[in-house]
Amino acid sequence: MSRIGVFVCHCGENISRTVDVERVAAQVGKMPGVAFATDYKYMCSDPGQTLLKKTIQEQKLSHVVVAACSPRMHEKTFRKAVEAAGLNPYLCEMANIREHCSWVHEDKQEATAKAIEIVGMLVERVKKNRVLPTITVPVTKRSLVIGGGIAGIQAALDIADAGHHVVLVERDPSIGGHMAQLSETFPTLDCSQCIMTPKMVDVANHPNITLYSYSEIEQVDGYIGNFQVTIRRKARSVDEDKCTGCGVCMEKCPVKKIPNKFDCNLGMRPAIYVPFPQAVPNTPVIDRDNCIKFKTGKCGLCQKVCGPGAVDYEQEDRLVVEPVGAIVVATGFDLYTIDEKPKGSMIKGYGEFGHGKIPDVIDGMTFERLASASGPTGGKILRPSDGKEPKQIVFIQCIGSRAREKGISYCSKVCCMYTAKHTMLYHHKVHDGQAYVFFMDARTPGKAYDEFWRRSIEEEEAVYIRGMVSRLYQKGDKIVVMGSDIAVGVQVEIEADMVVLATAIQPRTGADSLAQKLGISYDKYNFYSEAHAKLRPVECATAGIYLVGACQGPKDIPDTVSQASAAAAKVMTLFAKDKLEREPIVARVKEAGCVGCFACKKVCAYGAVEEKEIRDRQGNLIKVVAYVNPGVCGGCGTCQATCPSKSVELDGYTDEQIVAMIEAL
Amino acid sequence: MTQTIDTTIYAAVSEAIQAEAKRILTAGEVTAVVGYAAARRKGSAQPIVITSAVDAQKLIFTPACVNNLAVYLTKAKKEIPKSGRIGIVVKGCDLKALVGLMGESQLKREQLYLIGVPCAGVLASTIQPDTGLTSDSIAPKCLECDAHLPQGCDFVPTQTPVSPELEKKYAAEIARLEALTPQERWAYWKEQFSKCIKCYACRQVCPFCFCEQCLCDRNKPQMVDTTPRPAGNTAWHIVRAMHLAGRCAGCAECERVCPMDIPLNLLNRKMAKELKELYDYEAGFQVNDKGPLNSYTEKDDQSFIK
Numbered sequence: 001m002s003r004i005g006v007f008v009c010h011c012g013e014n015i016s017r018t019v020d021v022e023r024v025a026a027q028v029g030k031m032p033g034v035a036f037a038t039d040y041k042y043m044c045s046d047p048g049q050t051l052l053k054k055t056i057q058e059q060k061l062s063h064v065v066v067a068a069c070s071p072r073m074h075e076k077t078f079r080k081a082v083e084a085a086g087l088n089p090y091l092c093e094m095a096n097i098r099e100h101c102s103w104v105h106e107d108k109q110e111a112t113a114k115a116i117e118i119v120g121m122l123v124e125r126v127k128k129n130r131v132l133p134t135i136t137v138p139v140t141k142r143s144l145v146i147g148g149g150i151a152g153i154q155a156a157l158d159i160a161d162a163g164h165h166v167v168l169v170e171r172d173p174s175i176g177g178h179m180a181q182l183s184e185t186f187p188t189l190d191c192s193q194c195i196m197t198p199k200m201v202d203v204a205n206h207p208n209i210t211l212y213s214y215s216e217i218e219q220v221d222g223y224i225g226n227f228q229v230t231i232r233r234k235a236r237s238v239d240e241d242k243c244t245g246c247g248v249c250m251e252k253c254p255v256k257k258i259p260n261k262f263d264c265n266l267g268m269r270p271a272i273y274v275p276f277p278q279a280v281p282n283t284p285v286i287d288r289d290n291c292i293k294f295k296t297g298k299c300g301l302c303q304k305v306c307g308p309g310a311v312d313y314e315q316e317d318r319l320v321v322e323p324v325g326a327i328v329v330a331t332g333f334d335l336y337t338i339d340e341k342p343k344g345s346m347i348k349g350y351g352e353f354g355h356g357k358i359p360d361v362i363d364g365m366t367f368e369r370l371a372s373a374s375g376p377t378g379g380k381i382l383r384p385s386d387g388k389e390p391k392q393i394v395f396i397q398c399i400g401s402r403a404r405e406k407g408i409s410y411c412s413k414v415c416c417m418y419t420a421k422h423t424m425l426y427h428h429k430v431h432d433g434q435a436y437v438f439f440m441d442a443r444t445p446g447k448a449y450d451e452f453w454r455r456s457i458e459e460e461e462a463v464y465i466r467g468m469v470s471r472l473y474q475k476g477d478k479i480v481v482m483g484s485d486i487a488v489g490v491q492v493e494i495e496a497d498m499v500v501l502a503t504a505i506q507p508r509t510g511a512d513s514l515a516q517k518l519g520i521s522y523d524k525y526n527f528y529s530e531a532h533a534k535l536r537p538v539e540c541a542t543a544g545i546y547l548v549g550a551c552q553g554p555k556d557i558p559d560t561v562s563q564a565s566a567a568a569a570k571v572m573t574l575f576a577k578d579k580l581e582r583e584p585i586v587a588r589v590k591e592a593g594c595v596g597c598f599a600c601k602k603v604c605a606y607g608a609v610e611e612k613e614i615r616d617r618q619g620n621l622i623k624v625v626a627y628v629n630p631g632v633c634g635g636c637g638t639c640q641a642t643c644p645s646k647s648v649e650l651d652g653y654t655d656e657q658i659v660a661m662i663e664a665l
Numbered sequence: 666m667t668q669t670i671d672t673t674i675y676a677a678v679s680e681a682i683q684a685e686a687k688r689i690l691t692a693g694e695v696t697a698v699v700g701y702a703a704a705r706r707k708g709s710a711q712p713i714v715i716t717s718a719v720d721a722q723k724l725i726f727t728p729a730c731v732n733n734l735a736v737y738l739t740k741a742k743k744e745i746p747k748s749g750r751i752g753i754v755v756k757g758c759d760l761k762a763l764v765g766l767m768g769e770s771q772l773k774r775e776q777l778y779l780i781g782v783p784c785a786g787v788l789a790s791t792i793q794p795d796t797g798l799t800s801d802s803i804a805p806k807c808l809e810c811d812a813h814l815p816q817g818c819d820f821v822p823t824q825t826p827v828s829p830e831l832e833k834k835y836a837a838e839i840a841r842l843e844a845l846t847p848q849e850r851w852a853y854w855k856e857q858f859s860k861c862i863k864c865y866a867c868r869q870v871c872p873f874c875f876c877e878q879c880l881c882d883r884n885k886p887q888m889v890d891t892t893p894r895p896a897g898n899t900a901w902h903i904v905r906a907m908h909l910a911g912r913c914a915g916c917a918e919c920e921r922v923c924p925m926d927i928p929l930n931l932l933n934r935k936m937a938k939e940l941k942e943l944y945d946y947e948a949g950f951q952v953n954d955k956g957p958l959n960s961y962t963e964k965d966d967q968s969f970i971k
Contacts, residue, residue, distance in 0.1 A: 592878070593878040593883075595876050595877055596770055597771065598770045602959050645880055646888070655888070656885060660886070
């Protein structure tokens with residue numbers, strides 16, 4: 001006979017405001033099998049947990065139901081408390097009467113009735129819970145970092161410095177990401193390259209870091225502590241081990257006029273190239289779409305001039321499998337493309353601003369390349385159309401960001417600050433020029449940020465106009481900017497030489513497909529979702545996967561670096577243990593019913609299903625059935641759903657338990 | 666208009682089957698041959714398992730050879746494949762079932778010696794066995810047959826079946842049902858399922874119902890009501906249809922054996938149509954490790970999520 005204890009939590013007022021918790025406890029107390037039921041203001045607090053432990057012992061409880069928040073919030077808390085009181089932790093279940101009830105209903109009468117039903121379901125379910133022994137699995141103390149921008153670099157260096165091996169995977173030919181493209185950085189105006197490139201070199205030289213540049217994630221199997229990651233090393237056409245980075249191939253390449261993506265297509269590069277001179281690794285890659293050898297079969301000049309014989313036209317994509325225990329995702333962002341309206345996208349575009357049509361309407365990153373000493377103009381601010389110095393320049397903020405009607409409602413966070421920086425850089429380089437900024441409001445929280453913004457107005461003479469721009473058009477060699485100044489209440493028209501748009505930050509293209517490979521969740525914009533916005537900001541809901549930088553949401557460099565070190569600390573915490581205790585929520589095969597169709601084996605994402613022979617005492621084979629290796633099983637339940645004869649059960653989620661819950665309704 | 670269907674090749678096909686069965690049994694290539702033999706009533710046929718070359722002369726192929734013999738290699742007859750390599754006489758439709766069973770680890774290709782039958786069609790279950798084959802007396806499944814000549818067998822007689830283009834009854838009936846409102850369609854199936862007496866003949870005859878213990882016979886928990894009442898009947902037929910989606914290739918044995926004339930294969934064909942439209946998948950043509958419902962690709966239709 002069960003002696004179930006039910007503890008109904010008020011959650012401050014979160015539950016008790018909408019649910020009559022006392023009535024829930026009174027009603028549930030009458031249910032068969034329930035020996036004790038009570039309500040308490042904060043079950044998760046220390047006195048709440050003490051109450052739970054004391055009651056288990058005093059009332060000799062056999063099972064426990066805590067009616068409170070989502071199990072994702074506090075299941076671990078209460079199972080630990082139950083274990084401390086001497087019960088198997090898996091004899092404790094949570095009834096979610098907060099997210100599933102009080103938060104989504106208003107009528108107290110009805111919400112209370114629903115809460116009673118929810119708890120009733122869990123009472124029936126917990127009766128069928130079995131004692132489950134904890135499973136321990138080894139931890140592979142190696143980490144994967146996806147993305148070689150500042151986020152990934154910082155995380156990789158921190159983990160590697162702690163003595164753990166890191167596999168750093170970068171999609172582009174070089175690490176560095178967006179930060180390597182920037183000229184100076186706010187709020188101190190130190191040169192981005194100067195602070196970034198030493199870190200890139202540290203990555204290249206670190207004995208604990210394996211760098212796979214020009215590579216992408218192909219497949220991810222396994223689970224926390226034991227991932228198997230398949231990485232596609234795209235054919236570089238240059239052998240990284242042989243290449244000395246002398247650069248002769250790039251000098252001799254006859255194709256020279258390919259727009260360089262790194263320079264926002266302002267500068268040109270050859271078909272065999274490194275994206276920028278400080279690239280890490282300093283190994284060129286052949287752009288096969290533009291290479292004469294690949295297009296016509298002739299040329300082959302780079303191979304002839306290469307001293308060490310590193311150029312290899314036959315090279316093919318290679319797949320490598322790396323076992324890792326933790327994964328840090330740091331895939332960064334793309335800038336909003338205002339002239340394009342991707343098919344099926346909710347993003348609408350800004351045709352009225354003529355981006356892509358008027359050559360001197362550029363985005364913020366293009367301005368960074370113009371201002372950069374290593375950029376295509378050597379740091380001079382020159383118009384892309386005619387190479388003249390712009391004397392009147394207009395910056396427009398919030399392009400894409402905070403524009404619900406255009407499809408994005410969030411703030412991109414960095415644009416106010418980088419536009420202020422742009423006005424300063426412009427003023428430093430074009431002394432007789434005038435910068436105007438159209439803005440909605442300036443968002444400058446952060447250490448020394450507001451001071452920096454004030455400086456752009458007070459010392460660097462930028463004119464800030466509060467209001468938005470309705471239209472841009474070319475008039476002669478000028479761009480007419482039509483906008484409004486809502487502070488004064490007048491229409492403004494400026495004849496500008498150049499216009500810079502502060503375009504929104506968006507997740508990388510393909511962020512969703514990577515998330516599907518990793519099994520992590522993402523929001524409607526494709527930003528990756530953290531496990532808890534406040535308390536678990538660097539962890540994914542999927543154990544063993546951590547988030548860093550702008551792939552999670554718009555972030556500036558200081559925030560990104562902090563988060564990278566935070567994620568590294570989380571990885572080190574994981575690696576501090578030799579064995580990982582994991583939930584014994586694993587599948588079990590009922591061999592009597594199994595017919596060996598192995599549908600379970602085919603769908604298992606973890607490779608946990610094996611074939612097992614059943615023999616009689618004489619050794620004759622009776623049949624071959626499925627066997628689930630509990631150390632490998634991820635507990636996803638796919639096999640249970642697939643088995644045609646219902647011969648696989650997931651412990652903790654057996655059909656009997658689920659049906660008991662349904663029948664309690 | 667009634668069309669006569671030419672079955673004159675069946676006599677020569679029967680002789681070829683007998684000769685091949687005799688050869689492989691004599692040579693010891695197989696331990697048994699599963700095929701058809703004449704039954705007691707005039708013109709009728711029944712399955713037979715022969716183990717000696719002498720019995721090879723019993724084998725026949727006629728329009729009455731309706732059974733899908735694949736079922737003799739699974740379930741209750743599991744001891745047959747265990748005895749060694751088995752010869753089996755297969756029509757194109759039956760071969761699809763064998764192909765499916767290979768994909769589901771129930772049979773191995775090398776355990777089988779496939780004697781394919783060039784087949785223009787067999788008789789409908791409602792027709793007397795001694796009747797000539799016409800567009801009226803032919804089994805409905807044969808009207809939409811795309812496998813008159815089985816592919817990939819170890820032996821196929823040289824005769825070529827003549828198969829005129831005939832009106833497709835299942836396709837027409839599916840189109841009629843699809844044109845109905847969901848309420849009307851539900852009313853139609855509710856009436857059909859209400860006829861069910863839970864005899865499970867459909868389950869016993871189906872080559873894909875090879876579970877030793879059907880989930881519908883489990884009682885802890887009881888997933889499907891076992892008594893022939895509307896809720897349990899509906900549950901059973903929906904479970905059956907879902908379990909066959911992407912696997913059933915339309916041998917229509919379930920429909921043939923149903924004593925209550927429930928159009929079971931109609932439901933199966935509708936599921937097959939859905940799979941064809943969603944995943945461009947047709948069951949039974951090649952041994953698949955993973956059917957479309959057991960695998961995920963980024964190209965899969967996800968419109969149902971949003």
